Amino acid sequence: MKTFPVKCSLVTLQLWDTVGQERFRSVTEQYYRKADGILAMYDVTDPASFTAVQAWIGSIKEKMCSGVVLMILGNKLDLSSGEDSAVRAEEGHRLAQHHKALFYQCSAKTGLNLNESMSHMAEYVPL
Template identity: 45%
Template structure:
């Protein structure tokens, strides 16, 4: 899935291109094409599924500077802060 999000920081507008790619190992070669030239990568997991959290370790090798945000796709909690940080 793909979505554009524009954020205004001071007097500067920044447009983020957000790509939702599959996290399963079988899709890894495809997703690597998406994040090869990315400025930021979000690695997400489901706190109700321990296997989801364990799988995050396989993706962390692409991270050079990592920040942790506890967010909720359901409620939107901390999503604005996360997007601002990425911008």
């Protein structure tokens, strides 16, 4: 759980890692039925991960309620060498635009862009 100041309020985000494996799909769907915001995360060094997140987004959009904030988050930026990344930032941006989602890239290992991305999400979730 992490709390962020938004305008004149505090927003607490509670993050759940629901595992992106197919065998957990039915359990995962229960979590995002009541969510105010959903992160779909992929590994910027793994094109298969990016392909998988696209399928998950389709499933998420079928089940999520209107007004839910969707963020696509490319992780492991610390292992990427920018333009030589297996999944380029432009691809993530295009996917996010297509789904009207927020987009960030980050590194869970180093913390790069984590607070910024979560703070941005906190600005958009319903108060």
